[in-house]
Amino acid sequence: MARTAYPRPELVRENWTNLCGEWEFEFDFGRSGRERGIPQKEKLERRIHVPFCPESELSGIGYKDFIGACWYRRTLSVHPRESERTLLNFEAAYHTTEVFVNGKSVGIHRGGYTPFTFDITEALRDGENVITVCCEGDPRSRFEPSGKQSERFSSYGCMYTRSTGIYAPVWLETVPRTYLRTVKMDPDPDNSRLFCDLEFSGSGEKTVTLTAALDGKTVGAATAKTTMKVLKTVIELDTLSLWSPESPVLYDLKIEVAADGQTDAVRSYFGMRKLELDDACLKINGKRVFQRLVLDQGYYPDGIYTAPDDEAFARDIRISMRLGFNGARLHERVFERRFLYEADRLGYLVWGEYANWGFDHTDSDGLQYFLPEWTEAVARDYNHPSIIGWCPFNETWDRDGKQQSDALLREVYLETKRLDRVRPVIDTSGNYHVMTDIYDIHEYCQDIPSYHRRYDQFEDGEIFENRPGRQTYAGQPYFISEYGGIKWSEDEASWGYGDTPKSVEEYVERYTSMIEILMKNPRICGVCYTQLYDVEQEQNGIYHYDRSPKFDEKTMDRLADAMKKKAAAEE
Numbered sequence: 001m002a003r004t005a006y007p008r009p010e011l012v013r014e015n016w017t018n019l020c021g022e023w024e025f026e027f028d029f030g031r032s033g034r035e036r037g038i039p040q041k042e043k044l045e046r047r048i049h050v051p052f053c054p055e056s057e058l059s060g061i062g063y064k065d066f067i068g069a070c071w072y073r074r075t076l077s078v079h080p081r082e083s084e085r086t087l088l089n090f091e092a093a094y095h096t097t098e099v100f101v102n103g104k105s106v107g108i109h110r111g112g113y114t115p116f117t118f119d120i121t122e123a124l125r126d127g128e129n130v131i132t133v134c135c136e137g138d139p140r141s142r143f144e145p146s147g148k149q150s151e152r153f154s155s156y157g158c159m160y161t162r163s164t165g166i167y168a169p170v171w172l173e174t175v176p177r178t179y180l181r182t183v184k185m186d187p188d189p190d191n192s193r194l195f196c197d198l199e200f201s202g203s204g205e206k207t208v209t210l211t212a213a214l215d216g217k218t219v220g221a222a223t224a225k226t227t228m229k230v231l232k233t234v235i236e237l238d239t240l241s242l243w244s245p246e247s248p249v250l251y252d253l254k255i256e257v258a259a260d261g262q263t264d265a266v267r268s269y270f271g272m273r274k275l276e277l278d279d280a281c282l283k284i285n286g287k288r289v290f291q292r293l294v295l296d297q298g299y300y301p302d303g304i305y306t307a308p309d310d311e312a313f314a315r316d317i318r319i320s321m322r323l324g325f326n327g328a329r330l331h332e333r334v335f336e337r338r339f340l341y342e343a344d345r346l347g348y349l350v351w352g353e354y355a356n357w358g359f360d361h362t363d364s365d366g367l368q369y370f371l372p373e374w375t376e377a378v379a380r381d382y383n384h385p386s387i388i389g390w391c392p393f394n395e396t397w398d399r400d401g402k403q404q405s406d407a408l409l410r411e412v413y414l415e416t417k418r419l420d421r422v423r424p425v426i427d428t429s430g431n432y433h434v435m436t437d438i439y440d441i442h443e444y445c446q447d448i449p450s451y452h453r454r455y456d457q458f459e460d461g462e463i464f465e466n467r468p469g470r471q472t473y474a475g476q477p478y479f480i481s482e483y484g485g486i487k488w489s490e491d492e493a494s495w496g497y498g499d500t501p502k503s504v505e506e507y508v509e510r511y512t513s514m515i516e517i518l519m520k521n522p523r524i525c526g527v528c529y530t531q532l533y534d535v536e537q538e539q540n541g542i543y544h545y546d547r548s549p550k551f552d553e554k555t556m557d558r559l560a561d562a563m564k565k566k567a568a569a570e571e
Helices: 312-322 337-346 364-381 406-419 448-455 504-519 553-564
Strands: 016-018 021-027 046-050 069-078 084-090 096-101 104-110 116-119 127-136 170-176 179-188 193-201 206-214 217-226 230-236 251-259 262-270 275-277 282-284 287-289 291-296 327-330 349-353 387-391 439-443 478-484 524-530
Touching (some): 179 251, 193 217, 206 230, 291 349, 312 337, 364 406
Parallel strands (some): 291 524, 327 349, 439 478
Antiparallel strands (some): 069 127, 084 116, 096 127, 193 230, 206 217, 217 230
């Protein structure tokens, strides 16, 4: 298996070096590696295949116990030029990562789910260079958001095998002294224009040229000169073609930053779509869209947190769409950007979420451990048209007898709204709401008569509340953001919700009845079925863990037909 595609589709440079592949590797259970001089060692004890975590089979190691710290080492030949900078990029690593070049520390990143970059130019020498990486983490610490990584030795329930260390692509790229760091794009389809906020590294005057194209034809351009490290500009478009799930049109965007006789040229893309929320539903380009979502946890049997190949992202989206789903909750983690690119390309709606489980949300002091990486995730994914909302927390259960810190959730909600004024924000999916644009609940009742009693209709201002006394409905659109979870497995030790149906027909009847009842309610703006595929012992997916279907084609068609029916909220 190999990961060969450029990892950052929204900001592509041609001059890059893929660092996925074999690295030297060493466990550091006592976290004593710095004292023992590992950054200066000439050789580490083992070999590992990056970007797969050491717990995975694809890494070549498959060690499943807790790993307090681990080290990576790789030599590479570099011939740096005085006029260029060399950037070392990591898509993600768990949890605290320190990077050394030729024995010298070049930076530390804290957080297990967002990308980070170190400018390693000053530490390089002409010829052979040694990159050494230390990753440390403990999902039992209460300070590290760790998602569904098990805090026990073994997986159990809906907690799965851990992913320590590097678990996403690593790459090197060479850039001019003055180069583009980030671009933030805000589409304005009503006026056929795209607002762009650009940030640069490097000083002095620079000429910035942006060129938008559709189907290979230039449809808009902008040029500006600046001496600042930020630039706000706008591209007027001659041709307007809207992005939607039915027609996911993407424009190409070329950005050139010229300074001191050098040019940093990057390729990007954007979608023109308008997102709104009315009193009952999400609207895309003025049209109500019922969210037919499925829970996707981004796990793989042989790679755990890491897709075995670059094509896996599109495959997962396609098997979801085959069942009538138009999107997903990307659950309890931050997915790779290549997944979001495929969602943009295929017209697949997603909610941006975070790995809040494992983090102590009962104390507002926890903001210092939570907010920095969450804001990194929002900034990273802001430009993707497929993302229709943000949800930083999931199921903030009471912990050790203490309730959630409402102040913490409120501050995270407000900061998210400050970063993104357009997309709706759910403060905490399921429980317990403090400030939220959409009111969601999790519903795992398996009794169909009870479903009828709860959802056949809502009285004016009254809704079904599964957490009475802890949260208050204030008239927002109503979202069943987890439901179903019907267990279907021959393994008696497996985990799921409710009793296993006695036959395929009973499964289909339960599945179709649930969605039909929910779709008939005009106050319900969307649903999210748990889940697309099994993950380890949680075997309540419609597909097996290896993505093979659990049912024959005729049965899959019946499930898809039920999901595709028109919802009352769309009328």
